[in-house]
Amino acid sequence: MLTEAEAWQVLRTVPDPEIPVISVCELGIVRAIRATDDALTVVVTPTYSGCPATEVIAASIRTALGEAGAATVSVETQLSPAWTTDWIEADAAARLRAYGIVPPNRTAETAVQTIRLVPRAIACPRCDSRKTTRLAAFGSTACKALWRCEDCMEPFEEFKPL
């Protein structure tokens, strides 16, 4: 049977299905692991209410821990406190950028959201130019917005602060 510490190590190798360069632990959604003599319970908090990756993540966690030797694994959902992008680990943020996704600002800096046509420019993750345009408020998933760099002309995504 796996210890809690061993289980954490295993989960650090389970990638987020939508953003495979970071693990579910680095994403900040694994809130707790409880080990008893014959079972492991992993407490996970969802990112967005409608995130279609939630069920894949639970299945990946069960599979990874099962392959590492855990006999019985259950995945529990915990809503409170609500997930925030502030829980994404700092190392992971750098890897997100290298992957072409601008990591989220701290939520405290974006707490006041106004309705406006031109959002604040963010730097292109490839060439660092600030001549960028937001194309859409939602990207391939709810957690991201779609941008384009006007200098290198490459599209990129922004992980929105939540």
Added chain:
Amino acid sequence: MTPHLEYLLRIGDSTLILGQRLSEWCGHAPVLEEDIALANVALDLIGQSRLVLTHASTIEGAGRDEDQLAFLRTEGQFRNVTLVELPNGDFGRTVLRSFLFSTFLRELWTGLAASADSGLAAIAAKSVKESRYHVQHAGEWVIRLGDGTDESHARMQRAVDDLWPYTAELFAPTPVDDMVHAAGVGVKWTELRSAWDATVLPVLEEATLKAPEGSAFVSRGKLGMHSEHMGHLLTEMQYLQRTYPGATW
């Protein structure tokens, strides 16, 4: 039905039905980016609905799960506000409706984050963050289209004229509100009006759109009395479970 359950169904059903309406745009929006955006907003709403309906089924304790509540109730048993069941119309009308309802929902979630019902409070604290993005997205489009071309302005003004009367229901007082409020479980929807006005009215003004004068009409979807559109919506939404009851995949 207890007031607590009734109140939860008003929220769970309204988010579900708006999610269903927005899903109709999947593959049909004017541009790909907005197609994806509307589908993402729909997913958030359906996700919120699943959480609320699952919680409602626990409160009800009758062994009906979220799917049974969503797919096996009849029209008169739904408690969504009428606004969300109206047909989408064009893209402008769709984002206007989204803006009006998401702003209401944002204020509702904000209030419910302090609910004595800890399950509901947890759902609210999570959902309010999503609703903020929905308000921002839809609000930007309302301004862009309202203060846009003559054609887009005219269409948006017609949409405001048509949809505005249905917003009265959002704030219409009901005994259920009073009872859940007294129990510390819910907020009275009528008290959300000033916060809603504070967001909606400036956006309409910036969009050069005029809200019509108030009228005596108050729709009654949250009391279970729906428009002629609701049955058609349910026919499509519930088709699979009606044809193959209990089907899972």
